[in-house]
Amino acid sequence: MTSTDLQLPLATSLHMVNGDMDPHALVVERRLSHMTEAYADSAAVAAAADDPVIYRAFEADVPHEASQLVYRTTIIEPGRVGAEFYMTKGHHHVVDSAEFYLGMSGTGVIVMQTRTGEVRVEEMPPGRAVHVPPGWAHRSVNVGAEPFVFLAVFFGNAGHDYASIERDGFAVRVLASPEGYRVV
Ligand code: M6P
Numbered sequence: 001m002t003s004t005d006l007q008l009p010l011a012t013s014l015h016m017v018n019g020d021m022d023p024h025a026l027v028v029e030r031r032l033s034h035m036t037e038a039y040a041d042s043a044a045v046a047a048a049a050d051d052p053v054i055y056r057a058f059e060a061d062v063p064h065e066a067s068q069l070v071y072r073t074t075i076i077e078p079g080r081v082g083a084e085f086y087m088t089k090g091h092h093h094v095v096d097s098a099e100f101y102l103g104m105s106g107t108g109v110i111v112m113q114t115r116t117g118e119v120r121v122e123e124m125p126p127g128r129a130v131h132v133p134p135g136w137a138h139r140s141v142n143v144g145a146e147p148f149v150f151l152a153v154f155f156g157n158a159g160h161d162y163a164s165i166e167r168d169g170f171a172v173r174v175l176a177s178p179e180g181y182r183v184v
């Protein structure tokens with residue numbers, strides 16, 4: 001096999017504060033209307049004006065195949081729906097497999113939960129890495145006043161399984177409190 005049979009290395013520039021990725025192949029944008037079921041306070045969902053963007057993600061041009069490492073930066077805007085901070089939908093992987101997270105800027109936490117209901121919450125300040133083991137659903141939450149930006153790396157064949165989280169939710173919520181946030 002010659003080197004021309006191989007995929008070429010890919011280099012991208014990640015902006016450590018605003019999460020931009022150059023070049024990127026895909027942008028995910030989720031507004032409140034895409035995830036109304038995620039928030040506990042349905043009156044606050046109904047009262048929210050202008051269907052705000054909750055988060056965006058930039059993905060590098062890596063094939064979604066086994067043996068590949070796909071990576072995304074995600075930018076969660078600061079804000080709340082009622083007392084609940086802006087957050088990602090959250091998902092399991094279709095193929096149980098690990099994910100690597102790295103906090104880049106802002107103040108956020110990652111909520112992880114097994115299918116039997118065990119929960120762990122980790123803070124992700126800039127420079128903090130979290131290994132999400134296979135079998136743990138994961139959701140990220142912006143608990144600060146600035147955008148929360150992080151890097152996520154996952155296997156190309158992982159797949160996103162949203163259905164079980166849409167149906168059952170997470171066992172805990174991250175709410176505003178006088179100390180900043182509380183997990184209830
Ligand atoms: C992180 C990773 C991605 C995920 C994104 C948004 O970047 O976990 O795989 O797509 O957050 O989260 P979600 O897919 O749950 O909306």
Ligand code: ZN
Pocket residue numbers: 091092093099138154
């Ligand atoms: Zn994932």
